[in-house]
Amino acid sequence: MDAGEMAKITKEEWTKGTSKLQIASISQLAVAASDLDKLLIQNLPPLKTSATASPSKRNLTDEPYDRTAYWNHAADSKAAFKSLYSYCFTLAKSSPASRSIEKDTATAFWTVLLAPQYPTVTDIVEFVNEKPNYKGINKDVWSMILDFCHTVKPDLSGYEADGAWPSMLDEFVQWKKEKSA
Template sequence: MRLHNLLCCSTDANFDPDVDSDVKKPATKTDKPEPYSASAAGALFQAYADPDEPATIGAEGFERLCTDANIPLDGAMPLLLAWQLDAKEMGKISKEDWVRGTDALHVSSLAMLALALSDLHALLILNEPSPAPSITTSTPAKKKKGSAEAPAKTSYNRTRYQRYAADPNKAFGELYAFCFVLAKPEGSRNIDMDTATALWGVVLNPRYPQITDVIAYITEAGTYKGVNKDLWSMMLEFCKGVKPDLSDYEADGAWPTLVDDFVSWKKAKDANGNPAEPMAE
């Protein structure tokens, strides 16, 4: 599955999960938070696993899972899900990665999975740390002799969240680097430009709105076909280190050609008050 298709829409316009009798589905799309259990996490995986490949949640199952958990497919949350599960391919989750990831997060319900991803989205994409809840683990407390039954704890394990919150910029860098590896076809050194701009639009844009102009330039130029690891990394550095008005941009700073060309295009456009002609690659 192509990443930008997953972020924007279903890959199969004729697919309707409500009429696919071969695929097991949860009883409800809005389940309540429940204490974590490995068996429940396993059952949740099987509800979305590919009938022909039961050890994998495939593209259609991935989309149904996101839809049932109210995880928007047109934003960064599917990427956060893939990141937290250490998925090897966008739109697919192996049983091994699911078990390891859900155990680390202590999530075994759609509601808790959505909560964990929503917190990460606020912290890393919107740069808005969420207040720590009073319950920080889904492991039930042990009952003391002679005491009343301890209430079940229903929050996910926020150990990862707390690590990310200690240095959000570092954590965002980890997510950003993961996205390139996730989107890069096996055996290739590049990702195609359509995928790169789709990723930049949902991952970089909320933090660095100037990427919108970069995407506009790339689209207008129409000559850039792919993005390698160096360009991917430098685009984040450009957004982080250069002011949106480009007043502190240093042309001799060893920027990739695409960035130099964008800056020339943008400055000419701003100076003339008219759209500048894109420069040749």
């Protein structure tokens, strides 16, 4: 929908988004949301139906909505997820001039966006919530959390102490090692 503000979709944004996807009912919207959730959040394989047909040969009347955007995301779901993740930071800022988002907002987004694919996020959220000195999460930390999840396994294999991680993530690794000892 390309909403400009969290928890708010203007009539213009709604109309433009539903028109682009050819969504005219709540059931169609539910299917579209479910498709994207499965592809981007749950990291499930793309739909099989029509997946092999070229875009020009797909019969849109057989689809519950115009899945053109879905197929574009499915072509590179990793890049689509990264774009969604980055967009969520911008959306979650309290104002366009803000350089960070509130800790509670960040951890809520991480729980929804990252935890289904990356079990380490549950520990990161616990760590951040235990530390009162973390009030907000800046764009660099936000972005590096995703990179950390891609690189470092739940057992911390893949972590290099001399890597270019933000200090928060270095502190997280130390915390997790101490907790596991």
